[in-house]
Amino acid sequence: MELWFMGTNAGMPIAERNVTSIVLRMPQNRGTFWLFDCGEGTQHQLLRTPFKLSKLEKLFVTHLHGDHIFGLPGLLSSRSSLGVTAEMELYGPPGIRDFVENAFRISDSHLGYPLRIYEIGEGEAYRDEDFIVEAAALDHRIECFGYRITERPRTGALRTDWLLEIGVPAGPLFGLLKSGQDVALEDGRIIRSEEAVGSSLHGRVITVLGDTKPCGNAVALAKDADMLVHEATFLADLAEKAGEYGHSTSIQAAETARKAGAKRLLITHFSSRYKQEDLAELESEARSAFPNTEAATELKPYSIPRGNVDDNRQ
Template sequence: MELLFLGTNAGMPIRDRNVTSIAIKLCENGGSFWMVDCGEGTQHQLLKTPLKLNRLNKLFITHLHGDHVFGLPGLLSSRSSLGGTERLDIYGPNGLRELVETSLGITETYLGFPLNIVEIQEGMIVEDEDMTVVAAKLDHRIESYGYRMVERERTGALNAQWLSEMKVPPGPVYRELKSGKDVTLDDGRVIRSAEAVGKPLPGRIITILGDTRPCDNAVKLGEGADVLVHEATFAHELADKAHEYGHSTALQAAQIAHAAGAGRLFITHFSSRYKQEDLAELVAEARSVFTHTDAAIELKPYPINLSLLRSM
């Protein structure tokens, strides 16, 4: 799994940064990926990545401000034009259905795939064999959500050295053992999966928050997360301005990450007043509270590893 930030600017695009969108590459699932938010220009950013739009299968909208949704109609149209036929699930606040259906209807845009629009409430919104997703409201000027994505426990690693010492031939036998099945070899020996496979690996936790002031739900959603993505629209010297507009500072994002016990913090959604070279100051401000902070860089892949804090 990895994160790919497709846009990190707030309000409108600037020369060095696009508006908000994040792709979540699900490496174990054959190239499929999810997205959170879809600002204007998102599909153009996707063209600069290895991701294929017709492999997008879930899209989560945090809130309906334009810098988070103006790219949605075009992205849906292009997904259809590129031959996407599998269902796309879109989750988001009240009004999402009207936004999508009105824009597609007025423009007479035909989609060659089923579109499932879910206007969410707080709580569990996705529960499948691979992941669960919980949503909770944040504190912004309009209805805004954060999402906590939890990977299910994974099968432990094969003890290849032990299997080699036991002269177990690689191939189908390994796959059987990995799937939890005991195997009887041609010589009559029984190899137990429990002996050949290590302890189950805990699932990774990703928390991605929409625009918000500091609030209790931000901490709850980020509790023990391996990765927390939090907006940092302003430096803390503009804390009053951040509060007025329903946003957070870099320092406040770090305080949330610290309170949540997160493993790593990515700050994003930067005001246009900060050029790319200014982001180091925001990072330094955040690191004064939470050391494991980085400013999200667009189109740079960030692997999602189990955090050191959770593996200790």
């Protein structure tokens, strides 16, 4: 799994940075990607990546400010123009349905695929056999949500080489061992499933927060996260301004990561007052409170590795 930032600027695009949108590349066996927010220019940025709109499975919107949604009607329309017929799901705060449907109605646009729109509240937004997505309200000027994506744990790999070496024939016995059952061989030996299967793999946790001041729900959503994406609109010297506009400073983002026990922090949503060379200062300031911090770079993959369930997650 990987995160890719299609935009890291706040409010409006500048020459060096686009506005907010984040790709979550799903595991290889799934072959799809999810999108979090869709600011203006998102589909242009996607053209510079390996991601194809035909593989866009779900889109989650944090809130209805323009720098997070103005790219949405165009992207959805382009997905249809490309001939994609696979269903897509859109999740977001109340009002997202009106925004999309009115944009299509006024522009006389039509989709050639089913679009399922879900207006969310706090709690579980989505689940399947592999992932659970939870949402909680943040502290911004309008209704805004953060998302916690939890991957379910997976059993470890079957130790096939070892099993063949000790005389276990490939076939149905392998399946039984993989499913957690012990098996008896013809010579009377008992092979324990716990010996035949490698260490289980913990489910990764990715937290993507929308715009927010420091708040309890941000910490709760980010608890023990493998990766936390948090806005850092301003440096600490503008903390009063950040609070007035419902935003966070780089230090405040780092303090949220520290309180939550997150493993890694990516800061984003930088004010237009900061040029690209200024982001090192935002990053350095955040690292003073949470060392494993990086200022997100657009169109760069950030890998989210999987570990064993008994790994130290501090």
